[in-house]
Amino acid sequence: MTFTERLSDSALTIAELGEQGLLRLLKSYCPVDVVGDDAALLTPTPGQQWVVTTDVLVDGVHFSDRTTPPHSAGWRAVAANLSDLAAMGATGLGITVGLSLPPDCSVDWVKQLYQGMAACLAPYGIPIVGGDVCRAEQRAIAITALGQVEPQQAWRRDTAQVGDAIVVTGSHGGSRAGLALLLGEQLDLVQGAERLSQSFQDELILKHQYPRPRLDWVEGLRNFVTGGLGDRRVTAMDSSDGLADAICQICHSSGVGAKISPDVLPVPQAFKFMSHQALNWVLYGGEDFELVLCLEPKLAAQICTAASLGAVIIGEITNSDVVLSQRDGTQLRLNLESGFQHFS
Amino acid sequence: MTFTERLSDSALTIAELGEQGLLRLLKSYCPVDVVGDDAALLTPTPGQQWVVTTDVLVDGVHFSDRTTPPHSAGWRAVAANLSDLAAMGATGLGITVGLSLPPDCSVDWVKQLYQGMAACLAPYGIPIVGGDVCRAEQRAIAITALGQVEPQQAWRRDTAQVGDAIVVTGSHGGSRAGLALLLGEQLDLVQGAERLSQSFQDELILKHQYPRPRLDWVEGLRNFVTGGLGDRRVTAMDSSDGLADAICQICHSSGVGAKISPDVLPVPQAFKFMSHQALNWVLYGGEDFELVLCLEPKLAAQICTAASLGAVIIGEITNSDVVLSQRDGTQLRLNLESGFQHFS
Numbered sequence: 001m002t003f004t005e006r007l008s009d010s011a012l013t014i015a016e017l018g019e020q021g022l023l024r025l026l027k028s029y030c031p032v033d034v035v036g037d038d039a040a041l042l043t044p045t046p047g048q049q050w051v052v053t054t055d056v057l058v059d060g061v062h063f064s065d066r067t068t069p070p071h072s073a074g075w076r077a078v079a080a081n082l083s084d085l086a087a088m089g090a091t092g093l094g095i096t097v098g099l100s101l102p103p104d105c106s107v108d109w110v111k112q113l114y115q116g117m118a119a120c121l122a123p124y125g126i127p128i129v130g131g132d133v134c135r136a137e138q139r140a141i142a143i144t145a146l147g148q149v150e151p152q153q154a155w156r157r158d159t160a161q162v163g164d165a166i167v168v169t170g171s172h173g174g175s176r177a178g179l180a181l182l183l184g185e186q187l188d189l190v191q192g193a194e195r196l197s198q199s200f201q202d203e204l205i206l207k208h209q210y211p212r213p214r215l216d217w218v219e220g221l222r223n224f225v226t227g228g229l230g231d232r233r234v235t236a237m238d239s240s241d242g243l244a245d246a247i248c249q250i251c252h253s254s255g256v257g258a259k260i261s262p263d264v265l266p267v268p269q270a271f272k273f274m275s276h277q278a279l280n281w282v283l284y285g286g287e288d289f290e291l292v293l294c295l296e297p298k299l300a301a302q303i304c305t306a307a308s309l310g311a312v313i314i315g316e317i318t319n320s321d322v323v324l325s326q327r328d329g330t331q332l333r334l335n336l337e338s339g340f341q342h343f344s
Numbered sequence: 345m346t347f348t349e350r351l352s353d354s355a356l357t358i359a360e361l362g363e364q365g366l367l368r369l370l371k372s373y374c375p376v377d378v379v380g381d382d383a384a385l386l387t388p389t390p391g392q393q394w395v396v397t398t399d400v401l402v403d404g405v406h407f408s409d410r411t412t413p414p415h416s417a418g419w420r421a422v423a424a425n426l427s428d429l430a431a432m433g434a435t436g437l438g439i440t441v442g443l444s445l446p447p448d449c450s451v452d453w454v455k456q457l458y459q460g461m462a463a464c465l466a467p468y469g470i471p472i473v474g475g476d477v478c479r480a481e482q483r484a485i486a487i488t489a490l491g492q493v494e495p496q497q498a499w500r501r502d503t504a505q506v507g508d509a510i511v512v513t514g515s516h517g518g519s520r521a522g523l524a525l526l527l528g529e530q531l532d533l534v535q536g537a538e539r540l541s542q543s544f545q546d547e548l549i550l551k552h553q554y555p556r557p558r559l560d561w562v563e564g565l566r567n568f569v570t571g572g573l574g575d576r577r578v579t580a581m582d583s584s585d586g587l588a589d590a591i592c593q594i595c596h597s598s599g600v601g602a603k604i605s606p607d608v609l610p611v612p613q614a615f616k617f618m619s620h621q622a623l624n625w626v627l628y629g630g631e632d633f634e635l636v637l638c639l640e641p642k643l644a645a646q647i648c649t650a651a652s653l654g655a656v657i658i659g660e661i662t663n664s665d666v667v668l669s670q671r672d673g674t675q676l677r678l679n680l681e682s683g684f685q686h687f688s
Contacts, residue, residue, distance in 0.1 A: 036597070037501050038431035038582055039397035039491070046391055053383035056442040056478040056486060087382035098400040098442065098486035132486075134400040142442035142476075142486030146396060147383070157381050238382055253380070 007107060014110065015103035022133055025107065026099075029114045030128045034094075040129040042093055048148035053084035059139035067182040070109045072209035073141070074116025076287075080240060081145035082124070082213035083289040087238035089155035089218055090147035094129035095121070097143055100136035113141070124215050153222075155236035155293075158253035164235065164317040165300035166258060167293040169214050170310060172243045173278060174268035176285025178208030188277040189270060200270035207268060211289040214238070217309070221293075224303055235294035244283040244322075244334040246292040251322050254294075258322045260315035260334070283324075283334065351451060358454065359447035366477055369451065370443075373458045374472045378438075384473040386437055392492035397428035403483040411526040414453045416553035417485070418460025420631075424584060425489035426468070426557035427633040431582035433499035433562055434491035438473035439465070441487055444480035457485070468559050497566075499580035499637075502597035508579065508661040509644035510602060511637040513558050514654060516587045517622060518612035520629025522552030532621040533614060544614035551612060555633040558582070561653070565637075568647055579638035588627040588666075588678040590636040595666050598638075602666045604659035604678070627668075627678065 006012060007025060014022055027035055034040050044050070055077065057063060063073040078095065085092050097117070101110065117128065129146075180187055181201055190196055225232045235254065239246045243265075251258050262279060271278050294317055295303070304311045315325075324332040350356060351369060358366055371379055378384050388394070399421065401407060407417040422439065429436050441461070445454065461472065473490075524531055525545055534540055569576045579598065583590045587609075595602050606623060615622050638661055639647070648655045659669075668676040 037498075038428040038580075039395045039434065039489075041432070041493070041498055042394040042396060043495070044388075044394060050386040050388060050394065050437075050490070051383045052386060052438070052440055052474055052488075052490060054440040054442045054474055054476045054486075054488060056444055056476045058444055058478050058480045060481075061479050084382040088385070090383065093394075094396070096396055096398040096488055098398045098488070100400055100402055100444075100484055100486075130396055130398055132398045132400045134402050134484075135405050136402045136484060137404075137482045138480055140444055140478075140480060140484060140486075142398075142400060142444075142484075144396075144398060144440055144442075144488035145383075146394070146490075149385070151387070154381075154385055236382075 007111070010106065010108045012107045013103065014101050014105045014107060017107050019133065022110070025111070026114065026131065026133065029118055034127060034129045040094070042129060042146065044093060044148050047151065049151050049154065051085055051088050051090035051147040051149055051154065052144065053081055054142065054144045055080045056140060056142045067179060068209055070112035071116035074113040075120040075210050077141045077143050078117045078120040079211050079213045079289055081143045082120070082215055083238040083240055085145055085147040086213055086215045086218055087155065087236050087291060088147070088149060089153060089222065089234060089236065090149040091218060092124050092126040092145060092147045092215065094127050095143050095145045097128060097131035097141065099131065099133045100138065100140040101133060102137060102139065103135055105139060155234045157235060157237045157250045159233055160235040160250050160254035160256050160294035160317050162256055162317050162319055163297065164294040165297045165313045166247065166260065166315045166317065167295055167300050167304060167311050168243070168266060168290055168314055169217055170288070170290040171266040171268050172239060172288045172290065173271060173282035173285045174204050174207035175211055175287040176281040177268065177270065178204035178206070181205055182208065188275040189273060191273045196270060203268060204270050207288070211287060213289055214291045217291055220309060221303065225299065231296035231299070233296065237292050239288050239290045239292055240286060242284045242286040243292065245286070248322050248334060250292065250294060257318040257320040258315055259318050260324050262324050262326060264312060265314055266312045351455070354450065354452045356451040357447065358445050358449045358451060361451050363477065366454070369455070370458065370475065370477065373462055378471060378473045384438070386473060386490065388437060388492045391495065393495050393498065395429055395432050395434035395491040395493055395498065396488065397425055398486065398488045399424045400484060400486045411523060412553055414456035415460035418457040419464040419554050421485045421487050422461045422464040423555050423557045423633055425487045426464070426559055427582040427584055429489055429491040430557055430559045430562055431499065431580050431635060432491070432493060433497060433566065433578065433580065434493040435562060436468050436470040436489060436491045436559065438471050439487050439489045441472060441475035441485065443475065443477045444482065444484040445477060446481060446483065447479055449483060499578045501579060501581045501594045503577055504579040504594050504598035504600050504638035504661050505577070506600055506661050506663055507641065508638040509641045509657045510591065510604065510659045510661065511639060511644050511648060511655050512587065512610060512658050513561055513635040514632070515610040515612050516583060516632045516634065517615060517626035517629045518548050518551030519555055519631040520625040521612070521614065522548035522550070525549055526552065532619040533617060535617045540614060547612060548614050551632070555631060557633055558635045561635055564653060565647065569643065575640035575643070577640065581636050583632050583634045583636055584630060586628045586630040587636065592666050592678060594636065594638060601662040601664040602659055603662050604668050606668050606670055608656060609658055610656045
């Protein structure tokens with residue numbers, strides 16, 4: 001039986017395939033001229049700084065067979081890392097994949113995982129340049145993404161200034177709502193006896209299973225900023241741990257506060273009613289992988305009127321406290337504690 | 345109670361410390377100007393190629409409380425990665441650490457793990473530049489090491505040529521013998537009623553718990569090669585998966601064979617008798633993290649007479665087959681199958 005024929009058996013396990021066979025399979029997802037030695041060699045553009053980020057995703061914590069088929073788990077693992085590159089204003093050069101697998105894991109699961117990773121990487125031409133596989137009791141994926149950025153041009157989170165406009169690159173809450181649907185949780189997104197249509201349900205599930213890392217923003221915003229006049233600072237963070245978390249982290253790092261208008265927060269179309277649950281998911285849901293930017297107000301306004309980008313100003317940077325300023329005049333203070341606490 | 349006072353409680357668990365507290369602790373092992381944003385920024389020497397390698401180590405597979413205290417587990421995790429950089433002829437720039445931890449893991453264990461990593465990194469001035477922590481059922485450490493090398497100067501494994509001398513940078517088998525001692529396995533390293541002395545036992549255990557990555561060879565050999573005349577090819581691989589594995593991989597990649605003389609294989613001082621067990625550990629034991637080099641014979645001879653390096657010629661590259669040529673004229677064929685098979 002040929003190697004390819006063996007792999008077509010969907011019941012084949014990792015233990016049956018063996019370590020050498022598994023490595024051969026995984027290498028088929030990598031460029032041949034980069035892998036196969038003790039380490040991978042990459043040739044960056046001369047003079048650029050390196051950007052490095054690592055994320056670990058564990059079965060039952062970040063993904064599960066119930067909510068994320070392997071193709072989606074692979075996509076999400078890559079998206080989480082590329083999102084961090086985007087939040088630094090970097091372009092991607094490659095990723096490494098450290099894979100922990102139980103011996104009874106099916107080879108088919110691994111193939112679909114890698115196909116999902118490859119699908120997420122493809123639009124940006126980013127290769128898988130190396131990795132490692134190891135036996136473990138629980139499936140886990142540790143990805144390190146490598147990127148590059150012009151020296152002194154990285155988008156940091158500690159450079160926001162009072163008066164900056166706060167911009168988001170897209171809607172929030174959709175990923176958490178999609179997870180709720182997959183888990184069969186009660187949804188409170190429509191009023192009265194109305195039901196959430198199937199297409200809206202699909203939209204939310206897609207947002208959970210296939211979030212889009214905003215690397216498309218790196219070049220777009222860079223061109224905008226370079227072309228503009230005056231203050232070209234870009235303060236940025238991704239909203240992987242939630243919108244409120246991103247705003248709080250930027251404010252904490254920059255020593256400033258923020259005032260957010262809940263009425264203008266972009267939400268998925270499926271959110272037809274801003275219930276308490278919906279607002280909670282928008283602020284604390286996490287894993288939408290949008291960018292949160294702080295920019296000089298005129299620059300922010302220009303960017304948000306550029307229709308193709310789909311960005312929205314949601315508030316401004318203030319002297320202190322991170323608050324949600326509601327229409328009735330009350331103010332809700334945002335904090336980090338409601339965000340993800342993976343160990344609690 | 346201050347943060348430092350809380351950390352001094354050796355019974356404190358990760359769940360009690362919380363994710364933010366854990367991140368604060370781990371950041372204390374990183375340079376302040378590099379970590380704290382979505383990704384780390386590194387400034388390499390202009391014009392160098394990047395070298396990237398990843399290793400995953402899992403509790404019960406690569407380390408355990410029985411054989412490797414957390415300080416040693418951290419050291420070994422780093423050593424495995426730095427060894428891959430050395431095998432490419434690269435110098436190290438930084439590592440990222442993806443940590444999977446059960447909530448009931450003690451903070452003390454994590455502190456000692458990081459102290460072990462820091463101790464292994466210190467001689468080379470390599471910083472921890474980022475990482476991630478995640479809840480999991482099993483402890484695991486996924487490290488990615490980043491290095492740099494002059495373009496076209498990387499030491500590959502596919503460039504060995506017939507007639508090359510095969511050089512090893514140090515002894516093999518010690519790590520496996522140390523593991524045997526820690527596991528209480530029967531040792532067959534001395535003859536008759538002789539006992540292995542305590543100091544020899546300690547030497548072997550040290551080789552298992554604190555293997556030295558051969559980054560010291562990168563500059564040393566580079567200087568030698570640059571200064572020499574004629575053929576300056578360096579073919580290299582580290583022996584992390586065993587000496588036989590390294591030789592077989594080089595031969596497979598280069599399309600050549602090898603003939604090894606067992607009598608000249610350097611072994612730890614504690615190996616007082618070349619039993620079948622001892623030879624097996626020298627060839628297949630693994631995790632000694634020495635370099636296996638193929639060099640033009642005159643260059644190899646020069647290097648091996650340089651006393652400070654401690655290298656030994658163990659054989660030569662031939663047309664085909666990897667064989668151990670024994671004193672009585674018999675030949676033992678080496679193969680990959682006896683090496684590590686993590687999934688079997």
